[in-house]
Amino acid sequence: MQFGVFTVGDVTPDPTTGRTPTEHERIKAMTAIALKAEEVGLDVFATGEHHNPPFVPSSPTTLLGWIAARTERLILSTATTLITTNDPVKIAEDYAMLQHLADGRVDLMLGRGNTGPVYPWFGQDIRQGIPLAIENYALLHRLWREDVVDWEGRFRTPLQGFTSTPRPLDGVPPFVWHGSIRSPEIAEQAAYYGDGFFANNIFWPKEHFRRLIDLYRRRWAHYGHGTPEQAIVGLGGQVFMRRNSGDAVREFRPYFDNAPVYGHGPSLEEFTEQTPLTVGSPQQVIEKTLTFRESFGDYQRQLFLVDHAGLPLKTVLEQLDLLGEEVIPVLRREFAARRPAGVAEPPRHPAAPVPAGTGGD
Structure with a gap:
């Protein structure tokens, strides 16, 4: 079981002080979070990809390349790589290069994003989102596995005798997760290729994501990759902790109430009851995370969102200390048992070191 954190890279005012960090401060904070994640023994750091304010991670490979140079064991991933608006040739090249620089400690999560205006900015039509995702990944899959590619499709110019460089490290492409919060077509795509399926179940009730994951598992088996229980699943989650649960609720409430995505909507208590958000003590985080297995089956990767909604870096680093010292060691033992x-x-990747704390698990 792999445990880690992901960031969406939002630049959000701190509702308790009114101060908004600069883009420079936020980018540096994301780097500090990744370094802290390795220090406390987490396995994965993942970053989103956005091309619009108030987000800053427009170049995930640049950020992850910098982090790769300063870490040794941390798996570096994306929380979204926009398969619809990025050229699959450039994705193939960029992530193979990053894979070499990081000695194999790289995978990526493909998604369509949640910002409609991005499509015309990159010359695409949002109404073609699903066909773009399907066609672009079909090409990317081939580019990493075939030395010479001849290809023709609907959405880009044809390729004749094309070789993507560099080739994947030791001939093994980066592992791909297909991320979705609503599209059965993407679960089907992940199953067809035998790739991972990541359900970022942080905003909607578990019943919705259970249907997607169950579909993925059934179709995985249908395509001959193994039993449904052997399918490769990742889950999202959100936590805010203090050793005293009342302190956690009081401190986090203004951030929740003013968060750009779910602020001014359901109450903190309603949202905590209906989604994986856990605001409380480390023990409460442990107990709720262990219930995910009951809802979704055994899975391979758990990522937590800890740095959004204007939370100051100092507070986020404290969250990582609690995760590394009190939460993850217990979750590792319990999930393994x-x-x-x-x-x-x-x-x-076969060339990558075993992440800290996994014991090869």
């Missing part, structure tokens, strides 16, 4: 034989191992 409950996992039946035959469940797939978490994805890892």
